[in-house]
Structures are given as C-alpha cells and as structure tokens.
Amino acid sequence: MQRFGTLSFGHYGPLGGGRTLSAADSMLQAIDLAQGMDELGVNGAYFRVHHFARQQASPMPLLAAIAARTRHIEVGTGVIDMRYENPLHLAEEAAAVDLISGGRLALGVSRGSPESVVRGYEAFGYTGSTDPRGADVAREHFARFLRAVEGEGLAERDASSPFGGGSGMQRIEPYSPGLRSRIWWGAGNRDSAEWAGREGVNLMSSTLLTEDRGLPFDELQAEQIRAFRAAWRDAGHPGEPRTSVSRSIFPITTAEDELYFGGRDDGDQVGVIDGIRSTFGKTYAGTPEQLVSQLQRDAAIREADTLMLTIPSQLGVAFNLRLVTAFAEHVAPSLGWIPANAGPDPSEDGPAA
Structure with a gap:
C-alpha cells in the first residue's frame, strides 16, 4: 500500500436533535477536508456518486473546486x-478537471450500485436496455466515453463553418492527453475485474463482491486483483495498472472515538444485493497498534497500491481530519505509505503527463 485516501459517501439530511446537514454543507465541508488532507500528505479524496438520493450526484464541480484549492492530492470518484x-x-468534463488539477484526476466509473429508484437511468433518457440492471447501457456508454478520452474524432467537421471548418473528424474539446491512464473501472466480481484488465483501465475493487465461495472477503478481493493484473498482461498493455480497495477503518485514540466506534470491529458479512449473494468486508476499529497488526494481515490491502478509507462525512471536518491524521501518523507508515507531498511540488513542474 503506497497510497491512501478517503472515500466519502457524501450523505446529507437530518442529523437528529433538530440539526440538518444541507447539500451545500456537504460539498463545502468536503472541500475544507480535502485541503486539510492535502497539507497532511494524504494521496486522494474520492467520492461515491448516487442519483435520486441525498448524496453526491454530479461530482465534477466539486472535484474541480478541490483541485483548484490543493496542490498534491488526487481527486476522484468511486x-x-x-x-x-x-x-x-462526461469526457469533456473529465478532461477539464484533469487539466485544472494538473493530471490529478482518478475517475472511477462502473455500472454503479443499486439505486433507491427503479431503473432511474431511464428517467435520464437512457432507455432500451435488455438487462434488468442496465449493464449493457453502462458498457455501451463506457466504450464511447473511452473513444472520446482517447481523442478519436467523433463528429464530422463542417467545411462551410465560419468557425474553422475543414475536413475529417473532430475530437471533443478540451482534450487531456494523459487522462486515459487515469480511468478506473469499479469491479464487483472476478469477471468484471478481468474485463477491466483487458480494456486497459485501472481497477477499483468494490466495497462488496458479488461472490460467496466460502473465502474471507480480503482473500476474494486479492484473487480478483491478481486476476485483473494477469488479464492486463495477457492483453499486452504496457506498464503496471493501479489497483485500489476500500475499507472502514477507525483508529480509536480518544474517548469520543470509543463512543462512536468501540465494539465495531466485526467480521465479514454475507447477504443478497440486486438479487445476488454477495460478500461484504469487515469493519476495522481499534487502537493504532491493533490496526497495524490486523491490516498487515489483510490480503487485499497487501495486494493493492491504494487504500480508500470510508469516512463518516456527517461528523464534520474536524472529526474526520482527526481520524485521518491518526491513521496517517500511527498506522499508514507501517503499511508502506508514501505521502503525496513527499516528492517535488507538482505546481513547479507543470501538468502531469
């Protein structure tokens, strides 16, 4: 594990006791937290995306705002x-954020998680799916998105246009040359991970796996990562792809931490989601010393290069920054962490390739 960041679900709404966290609160606090983490050397700030729910739904403005106020931290989606x-x-927006950030975008895409509505993507105008979960729509959109990101001409130039015209096919603008290498696919099983490897995109292993083979979650996930890397090599892609896993990890260093997370160190869970029997990873909570011992034995954390910590975003900036700081100071170094601000300042070198 060379890198770690936070994965925020971005929930907002009633908090109890007459308090409410608004959508504006959620986004503004996310920016403040990312600035604090950037100073600390945390490698990434990533956000879950859900529609028809009180969570992040259109993340690009938020990522652009964070990128403009930070210098090192990777901004992304998961x-x-x-x-x-x-x-x-999406390709236009992603290129814009990648250029604003100097190549710090990590754009995770996928079929998506189960939603709170029935076939909500049809309300957005994307109909005609023959798959009950819309996987065919997701793959079709992803293929066209990749072509756009790669700079392929997708619209015929108008020779009579007063705005340049010419002949041939025109790519989308803006175009970010290095963006293709910063695209990730969120995979929930071995088959989708191998598909991502063949496509030549990075792997975000899901917070749950749509598999139950009697193995611990971390071992299933480690197998998935190894299968992804093998598919990448077999497809002849150059270089090494990146891989990430997410975990709920809570260092307990204060009485308040104990109140919120004490006794939360539980085991894997098996349940049914989207009609498929699935395995959910455990929650880690304990002293920093206990966490180091436990996480060093987590097969998937050992296999991946990036760890995403799911954070309780409704507890505010100060609380979450304290949790992240405790992890950075007392846990992450023992797992191989390299702080994002350990190398040269990217603002001095220009945009990353």
Missing part, C-alpha cells in the same frame, strides 16, 4: 454510474 451518463459530456 464510482460514477455510467448508466446515467452522456459519455461525450
């Missing part, structure tokens, strides 16, 4: 639901 996306519009 994941954008491609069933809902216009692929060319």
Whole structure:
C-alpha cells in the first residue's frame, strides 16, 4: 500500500436533535477536508456518486473546486454510474478537471450500485436496455466515453463553418492527453475485474463482491486483483495498472472515538444485493497498534497500491481530519505509505503527463 485516501459517501439530511446537514454543507465541508488532507500528505479524496438520493450526484464541480484549492492530492470518484451518463459530456468534463488539477484526476466509473429508484437511468433518457440492471447501457456508454478520452474524432467537421471548418473528424474539446491512464473501472466480481484488465483501465475493487465461495472477503478481493493484473498482461498493455480497495477503518485514540466506534470491529458479512449473494468486508476499529497488526494481515490491502478509507462525512471536518491524521501518523507508515507531498511540488513542474 503506497497510497491512501478517503472515500466519502457524501450523505446529507437530518442529523437528529433538530440539526440538518444541507447539500451545500456537504460539498463545502468536503472541500475544507480535502485541503486539510492535502497539507497532511494524504494521496486522494474520492467520492461515491448516487442519483435520486441525498448524496453526491454530479461530482465534477466539486472535484474541480478541490483541485483548484490543493496542490498534491488526487481527486476522484468511486464510482460514477455510467448508466446515467452522456459519455461525450462526461469526457469533456473529465478532461477539464484533469487539466485544472494538473493530471490529478482518478475517475472511477462502473455500472454503479443499486439505486433507491427503479431503473432511474431511464428517467435520464437512457432507455432500451435488455438487462434488468442496465449493464449493457453502462458498457455501451463506457466504450464511447473511452473513444472520446482517447481523442478519436467523433463528429464530422463542417467545411462551410465560419468557425474553422475543414475536413475529417473532430475530437471533443478540451482534450487531456494523459487522462486515459487515469480511468478506473469499479469491479464487483472476478469477471468484471478481468474485463477491466483487458480494456486497459485501472481497477477499483468494490466495497462488496458479488461472490460467496466460502473465502474471507480480503482473500476474494486479492484473487480478483491478481486476476485483473494477469488479464492486463495477457492483453499486452504496457506498464503496471493501479489497483485500489476500500475499507472502514477507525483508529480509536480518544474517548469520543470509543463512543462512536468501540465494539465495531466485526467480521465479514454475507447477504443478497440486486438479487445476488454477495460478500461484504469487515469493519476495522481499534487502537493504532491493533490496526497495524490486523491490516498487515489483510490480503487485499497487501495486494493493492491504494487504500480508500470510508469516512463518516456527517461528523464534520474536524472529526474526520482527526481520524485521518491518526491513521496517517500511527498506522499508514507501517503499511508502506508514501505521502503525496513527499516528492517535488507538482505546481513547479507543470501538468502531469
């Protein structure tokens, strides 16, 4: 594990006791937290995306705002639901954020998680799916999105246009040359991970796996990562892909931490989601010393290069920054962490390739 960041679900709404966290609160606090983490050397700030819910739904403005106020931290999603996306519009927005950030975008996309509505992507205008979960729509949109990101000409130039014209096919603008290498696919099982490897995109292993083979969650996930890397190599892609896993990890260093998370160190869970029997990873909570011992034995954390910590975003900036600081100071170094601010300042070198 060379890198770690936070994965925020971005919930907002009633908090109890007459208190409410608004959508504006959620986004503004996310920016403040990312600035604090950037100073600490945390490697990434990633956001879940859900539609028809009190969570982040249109993350690009938030990522751009964070990128403009930070210098080192990677900004990204985990994941954008491609069933809902216009692929060319997403490619334009992603290129813009990548350019603003100097190549710090980590755009995670996938079929998406189960939603709170029935086939909500059809309300966005994407109909005609023959799959009950819309996987065919997601894959079709993703293929066109990749073509746009790669700079392929997708619209015929108008020779009579007063705005340049010419002949041939025109790519989308803006175009970010290095963006293709910063695209991730969120995979929930071995088959989708191998598919991502063949496509030549990075892997975000899901917070749950749609498998139950009697193995611990971390071992299933480690197998998935190894299968992804093998598929990448077999497809002849150059270089090494990146891989990430997410975990609920809570260092307990104060009485308040104990109140919120004491006794939360539980085991894997098996349940049914989207009609498929699935395995959910455990929650880690304990002293920093206990966490180091436990996480060093987690097979998937050992296998991946990036760890995403799911954070309780409704507890505010100060609380979450204290949790992240405790992890950075007392746990992450023993797992191989390299702080994002350990190398040269990217603002001095220009945009990353």
